[in-house]
Amino acid sequence: MATAMLRSCSWIMSLAPVTERHLLVRGLESTPTCGLILQLTGNYEPPDCGFDTVRINLTVTSRGKQFDRLALMYLRDNEVFRTSTAEPTTNGIVWTYIKEMSQYNSLWRSPQKLIFDLGNIINEVYTGSFNATLKAHFSEGQNVKTADIVLPISAKRSASNSPSAFQLPTDNTTVMYEIPAAASRAIVSISACGQSEEEFWWSNVFSQDTRDFESTVGGLYGYTPFREVQLYIDGILAGLVWPFPIIFTGGVAPGFWRPVVGTDAFDLRQPEIDISPFLPMVQDGKQHSFEIRVTGLNVSADGKTTFANTVGSYWVVTGNIFIYLNDNSSDSKVTAARDKDGPMVDAPLPVFAVTRNLVRNETGGNDSLSYSVAVKRIFSVRSSLYSWSQTLSFSNHGLLNQQGYSQVNRQLTTGNNSITELGDAPISYSITFQYPLVVNATYGITSNGMTIDSWMMRGLDFETTGGLGISTYTLSSGPSHLHTRQSGTAQYKSVTGGSSSSWGDTTNVFESQMNGQPYHRSVHAVNGTVVSDTDPGGKVSASSPQDYGDTGRGSVRAIIGKGPGALIN
Incomplete structure (x- = not known):
């Protein structure tokens, strides 16, 4: 029986306390064991050994008060990893995440400037630095x-x-590229998430309702709770992403995410759009434009719904174009000649259905607002060799009552994306996904502070037949299945001029089948302690209140997107 020989090497990079806006990692020293040590200043050089697999291990420690931060890692201008931090505690925390990076092998094989961008503030209030x-x-x-x-x-x-x-x-997100004639496949991955006014986009209201409860909870954020990320090639719509609703570790109620963080908070997936049908059009030796847009919806008084062609402030967006070359470039040239006028794009406008009902109380003030948005959309593009199609569905039912102090949103996003290589024996790959989300948050003002009571249920499910290479969305190659559910209750309490705290009770279910390996785990956490875990290696303790000290986000608005105080930027 033959066995494969596994050769390996490694490098280590210490990021030191993160107190600045971003870190530029430069300089490296090789070691006798085919390893590299990256210092805080310098440039990456490939290790002195062969490889086809790259995985990174990010370990972070922090102690003190700090709110959660978004972090992005780049190899030169390519974003290769988007993550976020946990909120530290008085006694300190540590977390580790292992990230598949083999899909970027062509970058790892050449010298790169490596930038790890983790914004942070250190002052007399926010004392927690991140050591990574x-x-x-x-x-x-x-x-x-x-x-x-x-x-x-x-x-x-x-x-x-x-x-x-x-x-x-x-x-302006437009970039220009000349695509090589030898390209046989091309896939675009998109990284996009909302921040500040757009962090809780899934709870936003119609733009006409942003001031309905201004006298009680302040202004709300608009463009409806629907968001669409669009990819354009030479001004032609090439594909769509309907984003997963990320909830970071300081969002809704921090007690939800201790010690188990929200789904994807440590590794924000990059959905993919297969642009292979566009290759013949862009393989003419000329520069072609690639652009990413994000839009919400405008709803007029009579219910007419259109794309807003904008959103609130702001979304953090990048993309990568993964190009696979054909050893026989003449095949691509023949196809380019046959499809030089471009692919056939079928992009009908979505089907919208909206409702809205604003109820006033006896004194004439606004008491409750119910609204709903449903969107269905199909999209397809076809060339002589490839066909890419998408079928998408979205619904969100929102209710603000108690003069805006209480809000619940029930949202469901589903979709199917498929790429087909045409010919006498067509070959298709597809992925089906759904993102259920239910969040209820009620906040109140007490004699000496504020409280938030919340419950939630959320999930991320997908089933895929596989595809070309390692997916930036499924984080694996080949057929795979994922099912996740997070549900529970959490509370938050702050004292005027004093401290704040949050605690919760959550159940987390993870099921997957990837690379032929099944996995199942169910974890129950109470007040920051894991009280049951189906993984024999999990650490289980008796439930007890934990002293976390102050939570990081300093206002109700920063935690749930409305109410008094300021957002985090």
């Missing part, structure tokens, strides 16, 4: 096809030692 260590392990033996070229859709600021993410709606 990033380890990468290089090995051989996975034998999975990866892209030959990875082009960034980004602001390309690495030359000035700056992060390269766009911010929408203010930035």
Whole structure:
């Protein structure tokens, strides 16, 4: 019986206390064991050993008061990892995340400037710094096809030692590229998440209702709770992403996410759009434009619904174009000649259905607002060799009552994406997904502070037949299945001029089938302590209140997106 020889090497990078806006990682020293040590200043050089698999281990420690932060890692101008931090505690916390990075092999094989962008503030109030260590392990033996070229859709600021993410709606995201004639497949991954006014986009209201409860809970945020991320090639719609509703560790009620963070909070997935049907159009030796847009909806008084072509402030957006080359470039040239006028795009407008009901009390003030948005959309694009199609459905039913102090949103996003290689024996790959979400949050003002009572249920499910290479969305290659559910209750309490705290009771279910390996785990956490865990290696303790000290986010508005105080930026 033959066995594969596994060769490996590694490097370690220490990021030290993060107190600045971003970190530029430069300089490295090779070691006799085929490893590299990246210091805080320097440039990445590939390790002195062969590899086809790259995985990074990010370990972070922190102690004190700090709110959760978004962090992005770049190889030059390509975003390769988007994560966020946990809120630290008085006694300190530590977490580790292992990230598959093999899909970026073509970048790892050449010198790169590595930037890890983690914004942070240290002052007399926010005392928690983040100490991070990033380890990468290089090995051989996975034998999975990866892209030959990875082009960034980004602001390309690495030359000035700056992060390269766009911010929408203010930035122009258009980039120009000449696509090689030898390209046989191309896939675009998109990283996009809302911040500030758009962090809780799934709870937003119609724009006409943003001031309905201004006298009680302050202004609300508009453009409805629907968001669509769009990819354009030469101004032609090429594909769509309906985003997963990320909830970071300081959101809704911090007690939900201790010690089990929200789904994807440590690794924000990058949905993919297969643009192979566009290849013949863009393989003419000329520059072609690639652009990412994010839009909400406008709803007029008579219920007419249209794309707003904008959103609130702001979304953090980048993309990558994964290009796979064909050894026989003449095949691509023949196809380009046959499809030079471009693919056939079928992009009918979505079907919208909306409702709205504003109820006033006896004194004429606004008492409750109920609203709903339902959207269905199909999209397809076809060339002589490939066909890409999407079928998407969205619904959100929202209710604000008690003069805006209480809000519940019930949302469901479902979809199916498929790519078909046409011919005498067509080959298709597809993925089906759904994102259920129910969140209820009620806040109140007491004689000496504020409280939030909340409950939630959320999930991320997908089933895929696999595809080309390692997916930036499924984080694996080949057929796979994932089912997650998080549910529970949480409370938050703050004292005027004093401290704040949050506690909760959550159940977390994880089921997957990837690379032929099944996995199941159910974890029950109470007040920051795991009280039951189906994993024999899990640490279980008796439930007891935990002294976490102050929660990081300093206002109700920062936690749930409305109410007194300021947002975090």
